[in-house]
Amino acid sequence: MLALFYILAALSVVSALIVVSARNPINSVIALVVCFLSIAGHYILLNAQFLAMVHVIVYTGAIMVLFLFVIMLLNLNTATEPMKSLGMRVAAVTGGGLLFITLAAAIRHGVTISATNDFDPGVGLVKTVGHVLFTEFLLPFEVSSVLFLSAIVGVVMLAKKETPSPHPLSDGEGLTPAELERRR
């Protein structure tokens, strides 16, 4: 069990590092997918099966597919990526290094983390999660669903803004007014 944890932990850390260091955006996306999958593995180790599966469905299966979609259609390459100037890079490394030293110093003398509750193996099961969502956390749950609804309505509003063309195949999209005029 512990070996499994270390393998998964190493996988998540390494893939997360690849996400930020990879030059090719596609490789970043794939590394992020691997990272999400390994985090789902951590959830399963904690017996939170429901959370693990929903995590995979929502993040890996939906959000990352849309990421990949955008990157594929934009066809981003390392060549088109603007390089920062030397001064900028030195400043970034110095700033980041200082922040790291500060954080390390703060954590070294910080409080030790200890569990206040005993681990309950049933905490991640569907029944428990559902029950808690509809009793203890009913208000936040409903509020967040209203938030999602407003986001959906907002997206439809934005998408509907342009005047709809009579038929998707009867073109007119992507042409300049002069070209359209010539066609007529």
Next chain:
Amino acid sequence: MIITTAILLLVLFVITLTVAAYSTYGERKVAAFLQDRIGPNRAGPFGILQPLADGAKMFMKEDFIPAAANKRLFILGPAIAMTTALLTGVVIPWGGELTLFGETFKLQGTDPEIGILYVFAIVSIGVYGIMLGGWASNNKYALLGAVRAASQMVSYELGLGLSIVALVMLTGTLSMGGIVDYQIEHGWNVIRQPLGFIIFLVCAFAETNRAPFDMPECETELVGGYHTEFSSMKLGFFLFAEYTNMFISSAVIATLYFGGYHVPGLDRLGLDPNIATLIGTASMFAKTFFFIFFFMWVRWSTPRFRFDQLMNLGWKGLIPLGIVNMLITGTVYYLSEMWKG
């Protein structure tokens, strides 16, 4: 315990691959039948060795990788497609309990509490195989096919999910074994969820990229779609993954809506439990094969949709219908609970 599970999984693996291989033969025979032809009949009697010949051909062909392709992703694409296709069979209950050498075990790889969600999760990862393969080919037709596949599968997952929500409201469990148990007690779900079944069936066609929703590999528009640049066994993996997906989705349909391994009235005959289990497993496979045949039947008798029609059907047809189905299920459930007091 681990050994029996390992053997079961190995058997399942072999069966899945065999069924997928023979589905290619079945598809050609069904096509021939529907078009009044003979179909493959050269390799072996009735051409039953045809899948082996096809497999050998696939392995012998030159494995070509285009110069401008992203080599690693080009290999990763078919690998993901094939792996995810094979992963889902584990949670499907293929039969009841079998007692061998004084030991009882279930004919199911594993029965996690969140069985259906597991199937969904794997299906949603399966998109990556097609997307990465299509993009890595560096070919405009492959890219278009990949983009079509991704948008189609993401869209139809919603309809699929909504039809499942109504089903889960009814059965009160997400485990595949639990859903079959519910049907053994209360009758098949297709009777109580006819609308949900139709939504699920249509979405299953779109998720497996089968005709009339096979836009990602629409040869009249996109040459070969996302697998245009693939050759040899890489192409074989993509095709094989499609047939495996078809087999698994047929099995899922049979499990969720047609009672799985349940045969009505079998328990009244007083048969030996082992024989009853085997008959149940046989019925499960019969149901699955019927749906595989149904997939083929539809493919060879229905014209292809246009892509905007497909999106309209998914977003404006099936999703609202799914929500209505959910509301009806909830209302009926509530009223029947009130009726009982």
